[in-house]
Amino acid sequence: MRIHKGKALIAGVAALALGLTACSSSKKGGSTGNTTGGASSSASGTGNQPSGTKGKGIFASCGANPNTCNSGSTKPGGTFTYTIEKVITGWNLNSANSNTFDFAEVLDGVLPGAFTATPDLKPVLYSDVMDSATQTKANPQTLVYKIKQNAVWSDGKPIDASDFQFQWDTSDLTRCPKCAPASTAGYDQSLR
Numbered sequence: 503m504r505i506h507k508g509k510a511l512i513a514g515v516a517a518l519a520l521g522l523t524a525c526s527s528s529k530k531g532g533s534t535g536n537t538t539g540g541a542s543s544s545a546s547g548t549g550n551q552p553s554g555t556k557g558k559g560i561f562a563s564c565g566a567n568p569n570t571c572n573s574g575s576t577k578p579g580g581t582f583t584y585t586i587e588k589v590i591t592g593w594n595l596n597s598a599n600s601n602t603f604d605f606a607e608v609l610d611g612v613l614p615g616a617f618t619a620t621p622d623l624k625p626v627l628y629s630d631v632m633d634s635a636t637q638t639k640a641n642p643q644t645l646v647y648k649i650k651q652n653a654v655w656s657d658g659k660p661i662d663a664s665d666f667q668f669q670w671d672t673s674d675l676t677r678c679p680k681c682a683p684a685s686t687a688g689y690d691q692s693l694r
Contacts, residue, residue, distance in 0.1 A: 564621075568620075568621040568622045569622055572621075582611070584608050584611070586604035586605075586607070586608060587604060588603075588604040590602075590604075590605050595609050595613065596669065596672055596673065596683060597681075597683070598682045598683060598684045599682055614630065614631040614653070614661060615628055615631070616628060616631070616632050616635050616647055617632075617635070631649060631650055631653045631661055632647065632648065632650060632653075633648040633649065633650050634646075634648045635647050636648075647666065649662060649663070670689055673685065673686055673689035673690075674690060675690065676690075
């Protein structure tokens, strides 16, 4: 399997975001602390305080500033361990036969794409791989993707238009009737 090394950093950020979610408390909405069995569900343990979104300790600003609260320096390399609850039944994320949520979450951290999500879950151009993605025409909708010249897979092979073409071909049942794509969204509306 080829992976893009820059995505390992994204996996770490995603794991941290999950950790922040688990470590944060809430002051808006959420539970009033009244649960059956006498257990309190509020972060403060008083049982009467509503939950809030303020983080604790070094993550205190993460509720208000999720994109910048953990923006320390990083370095390439290292090991990242990811725990999942399902057995991986296949290694093709694009196939309906092996695409599970757990598998998608793991590979989302290492497979490159045109876009990624920020900690506040907004899509942004993945600048390790892409120079730009621009809509040049509305009808029919036309998008022009410009891939970075130095974007490569872990085996050194350049990431290029053929990678996008493969995804398109195997996600369009008119082009590949025997394929079992995990999703045909958008690909089934293409004009070729």
